[in-house]
Amino acid sequence: MAARRGIGSMAQRTLMVLIDLDETLAAFEKHFMIKFREKYPNEPYIPVEKRNTFYIAEQYDKLNFTDDSVRLELKKIYRSEHFFRDLPEIEGGCDAVKEMAEMEGVEVFICSSPLFQYKYSAPEKYEWVEKHLGPDWINRLILTRDKTMINGDILIDDKIHITGALHNPSWKHVVFTAPNNQNMKVKGDKLRLNNWTDGTWRTMIEDFKKRL
Ligand SMILES: O=c1ccn([C@@H]2O[C@H](COP(=O)(O)O)[C@@H](O)[C@H]2O)c(=O)[nH]1
Numbered sequence: 001m002a003a004r005r006g007i008g009s010m011a012q013r014t015l016m017v018l019i020d021l022d023e024t025l026a027a028f029e030k031h032f033m034i035k036f037r038e039k040y041p042n043e044p045y046i047p048v049e050k051r052n053t054f055y056i057a058e059q060y061d062k063l064n065f066t067d068d069s070v071r072l073e074l075k076k077i078y079r080s081e082h083f084f085r086d087l088p089e090i091e092g093g094c095d096a097v098k099e100m101a102e103m104e105g106v107e108v109f110i111c112s113s114p115l116f117q118y119k120y121s122a123p124e125k126y127e128w129v130e131k132h133l134g135p136d137w138i139n140r141l142i143l144t145r146d147k148t149m150i151n152g153d154i155l156i157d158d159k160i161h162i163t164g165a166l167h168n169p170s171w172k173h174v175v176f177t178a179p180n181n182q183n184m185k186v187k188g189d190k191l192r193l194n195n196w197t198d199g200t201w202r203t204m205i206e207d208f209k210k211r212l
């Protein structure tokens, strides 16, 4: 890992920050809801603020659709071409990430999981990063289906339970508040980050740096 020389030649290790994409920087839920309503204007839907599961299909499955094929078809919305490319930004996220990357002693990488049906989601995540963060960030995008295998000090991610091959990943999980986790208790020593707009993230990053 990179190290920097500080005053009095005290070696200061760089804080490695991993930041998730969907529902941390990119508004997956809002975009899904809009697309769902466009496709099925006469069917019930779940407003973003009422979402309460990580996987959309789990909650939608409980709705009484007039046409039962909706239940099976709804995943096609986020598996379709341009869905990931066109995700809107979560307010303040991209500015915060760019500012964080300029902080002394901090390295930022984007860490995102493509869908199992990766055909569109994997390349479109690159497109999204290039468009919203800039071409240099292509070098900082990590796509993996197992985030536990990625090295870092912090992972800021809306998924409340991140599991994989490693039971003790190197990073500390900071749960980014999103519709899917808003009413869930954050267990153990995990922290929460509620938004990118009130400046809390700066204090959090400074605190992590002090603890290195
Ligand atoms: O209902 C859902 C919600 C999300 N997903 C997929 O999970 C991953 C999460 O990506 P991150 O960038 O790591 O947050 C992504 O592929 C989503 O599309 C899903 O399959 N179903």
Ligand SMILES: [Mg+2]
Pocket: 020, 021, 022, 023, 024, 157, 158, 159
């Ligand atoms: Mg996410």
